Amino acid sequence: MKRRLATIAAVLVTLTASVLTFVAPAYAATGLHVSGRNIVEANGSNFIMRGINHMHTWYAGQTGSFADMKAAGANTVRVVLSGGRWTANTAADVTNVINLCKANRLICVLENHDTTGYGEDSAAYSLDQAVDYWVGLKSVLTGQENHVVINIGNEPIGNTNAGQWTAATVAAIQKMRSNGFEHLLMVDGPNWGQDWQYTMRDNAQTVLDADPLDNTVLSIHMYAVFNTAASIRNYLDVFQNNNWPVVIGEFGWQFAPGEVDDQTLMAEAQARGIGYLGWSWAGNTDPILDMTNGFDAASLTTWGERIVNGPNGLKATSREATIFGGVQPSSPAPSSPTPSSPSPSPSTPTGACTATYTITGQWQGGFQGDVKITAGSAAIRNWTVTWTYANGQTVANAWGATVTSSGTTVTARNAAWNGTLGAGASTNFGFLGSWTGTNGVPTVTCAAA
Template structure:
């Protein structure tokens, strides 16, 4: 969406006016994949995207945004990348993006923004060039099919000759598969993503048929073309009646009566069980589309409040991917198994400290184990009075070590571990809680340590 809002608006001014189910065989499923109209994980559990876009290619230093987006309830982040139209995001940078998504328990939709407005914007790349970019990144994307979706090209055709979308998108999908990509693919509509001439609506079958793995999801971007409830519902009805997989890959909010009806977009997505990804976290040329100010999750704009805290918003409707809840093991690891430690009699081993008055408690829980590694979560709860910050400490007894952490700053000195709150989860009201998690290494025994909690 960035850098082309006025062109998309011009599209509005120029505007004058048998079910087929794709089910990929379960035996062929690799990571996230399409089943009928749904996106499902490798274990068969349905996953519904609830997230937003982050303009990483222009703000690559804002890596804290991943944790901040997660802290507000998102289960997905759509990450803006460039292969060279802007400062290119290298393989190492993209690998770090994927790592940040995983650390923060987010599904990562990676999109190449270079294609935005091709045919109308002379600087735009073709979809074929976008595929070449993905091929250059293949070494860091292969094996991540449980965690990432490849959005081949953002808004790949403008308003000039949108009919070329069908053949260009078909060829891009086929080239991705010919080069060994097994990921869930996402394809955007033409007309700057808004499909106001209905090219995607009328030709989606051809595009879906082009994928030999039947693992492509269609994406509509909803801005001012979709400024009424009827325009939104009729468009979504067309895809639902055909049994086609669809997500609302971008949308804005109704700041005036001529803008997109965001309340209907979210309500319809929730009622139909389809995903939505709002645009965008921060950094827009048009700041009305920023969800936060100064990159601070505690400074939500009107748009931020609507999408995160609204009735059909992210906080109320997002469900974390099961891969982060023990549903599927990390890559190259056996399935997590319930702990057999005797440190606690509970089915999921945990230990809770006793709180000082006005202080805090900390509960350590194992959420998954496999040979050589484990995942754990610590819940911090304020006592009888509000706190402004917290520090949790523990000592491993069996040589364990923290390897990755999210939602806390974690440091280690030998077997002693210290976890401190980050900027967005230190202030807790009386009795309120927050959690942080981490991955760890272990050698056999993995007893649950006692955790101390100190409030400030």
């Protein structure tokens, strides 16, 4: 009996030790990590990414953009890097990028762009090669777990054999962990990031289970595949219902029929508490995806206005990481001057503000417009802009202002967040409109209180 009791006692001790062993969290003791479907900081505070993509590897001299993106309301910047497909970003350069993020109170998502379209683009690198790049940077990444997320490879599989994504992603995660990385890892979907064949969606649990630290977040890139509210909601529902962590790592805006429904996307991200990172600050071959004109923070494009000042945009929803203090995003003066706008119509001064109407894009039957409001020599609390169309144009929808029409007269009133302007300060709102025959630029008036 004593022997049997001793055996039982030994078993209980072993079981107790096992329980104690597994109580400890799998993730690193410090740093950003996954908890359920949320990203949290080391202190347990939820962190929801509200950020911008920046094409650093091709525009390494645009270091002022980090401060500008912060001023636009971002709490995160996703930084494009290359390990050799383009000019390689060295350890010294990556260190400088991390320091720029930290100095501007931004969480830094570092991504290797070399993998873009692997299997379809012959120049693309494999995910295994991408991991080799990160291993080469380990000395400058270790210790940055509170501030840095590693996005192993951008859009790592094209449309050719998208099914290879699962095994390649599992192997990449495990290789990162076997090399001692404890960072929050981000993995993009196949199909150039858009996962239209649902390979990532259908194999998400397999990929997440492959991480021994349970510290991986999935990333979907939403462009033309997600051109309706239903397509966005249906895709995100699967992740939410399965309690899988996901962020929208890239997306553009609905600049033409059939493109991404950016307004629904941002609203759904806000409602679900998931992160989004818009593409991109500037420098695109197709400038329709630029948020600024020529990296000029004082000259937001229509897309820039939508994501910066829109109802679910950066300034309305972004919250700074608590490691920086967790304060609301500030709006310091941009770092670069305002260039002249194409085809502007200056307002007739009325009261204490002026406004400028600009056609920022036009196609058969439709156009995008932008109106810039500037306070006079004294601060204002509210503004109203009016104009009258002479050529039959109409406004279909708007962001950054409440816009109404009465016949040919259009009236725009400030939103709740952009009515107060300091002396000489400016804000913008944008809209989509229709036209037939002629799309002339009207004269606008601005009145303020």
